[in-house]
Amino acid sequence: MVVLVGLLAGTVLLAWQLRQVRGALTEFAAGNYSTRLPRSGLLAITVNGLGDRLVELHDFQRSFVADASHQLRNPLVALQLRLENLEPHVVPEGHGKMESALREANRMSLILNALMTMARGEGRVDARQPVDIAAVLEDRMASWRPIAAVAGVDLLIKPCTGLWATALPAAVDQILDVFIDNALRVSPVGSTIVLFAESSLHQVRLFCRDEGPGMNPADAARACERYWRGTQRRDTNGAGLGLSIAAGLARASDGWLALNPAPGGGTDAVLVLRTAQSIVDDREV
Structure with a gap:
């Protein structure tokens, strides 16, 4: 006993x-x-x-x-x-x-x-600011389209007026730059990269969709780690810090990143942020 x-x-x-x-x-x-x-x-x-x-x-x-x-x-x-x-x-x-x-x-x-x-x-609520998503997409497309043209890749955006999210100043710009840069590295000549955004009640989701070879689940899970280069990369440029910094900016903006298979092949790089209205609702509670 x-x-x-x-x-x-x-x-x-x-x-x-x-x-x-x-x-x-x-x-x-x-x-x-x-x-x-x-x-x-x-x-x-x-x-x-x-x-x-x-x-x-x-x-x-x-x-x-x-x-x-x-x-x-x-x-x-x-x-x-x-x-x-x-x-x-x-x-x-x-x-x-x-x-x-x-x-x-x-x-x-x-x-x-x-x-x-x-x-x-x-990266607190008081450090974040409302961001006009359509304006950011237009601005980044204008900056990257000449570079994409040299690479033989078309860069397009889908209209998405009236979408406002909250983020640190310039964070969305930099995250999209990382997305587009990575997409151009893997996009074959003659393919298209599409930028677009969708919204729900409390979230705004920004997409950078390429027509590259896509990522296996193991690489997608580790892509935001510092210095991670992946097992499928064909180029040797870069230090493996872009997505890590982008993920940090997303977290500081109360959001997150995701790398998902795109319909028909390629990768959907996704930034998820809170809507500007959701921050206002929190402050009023």
Whole structure:
């Protein structure tokens, strides 16, 4: 009887410890790395050590993004000033291209600010702004269409007026740039990349659909990891950071990314964000 009671007590204790471990790992998966197990012992020490390591890696990543953004800011400001100083010397036929270059430089400045905001952990509701999705799609298509034409790929958008989402400033622009850049890398000559958006009651979904070879499930699951290059990539350019940064900007904007098989082949790169109205509803509650 004593042995039976001891075994029962040990089983109850083990089940309780496993529940604690599962709870801690669930918190880690959700991004809460401060959770720790209260008891001593090898299991608690191991889980708590994992939490400490996750905090260390998270802080390193934030510091890297903040430092890189800060170091890029001064050269970018110098570039903007030089472009502005060149403007009086540009022939009339080149004014359109000069204005386009200035717009891109200003957009890069907004992107750096968004990265620094993300690194500081300020991806809160008060840091997000309403975004006109149709305007962003038109702007990015205008910037990328000449590049796509050189690659022999057509870039199209479907009309989607009246869609407003919330995100960090310039975050949607940068995420779409990553989507389009990746799509161009895998799109065969003569194919088409389509940008479009859909909405539901509380969400806006932006799509970048290519006609490339598609991704296997293993690559799609790991594509947003830092430095992940994939097993199907044919090119050797890039550092494997684009989708990782895009995923971070999406999370800081209270959204997420998905890479799904496109109908008929290819890949649907999807950005999901909250609608601007859903943020207003939350604030009024």
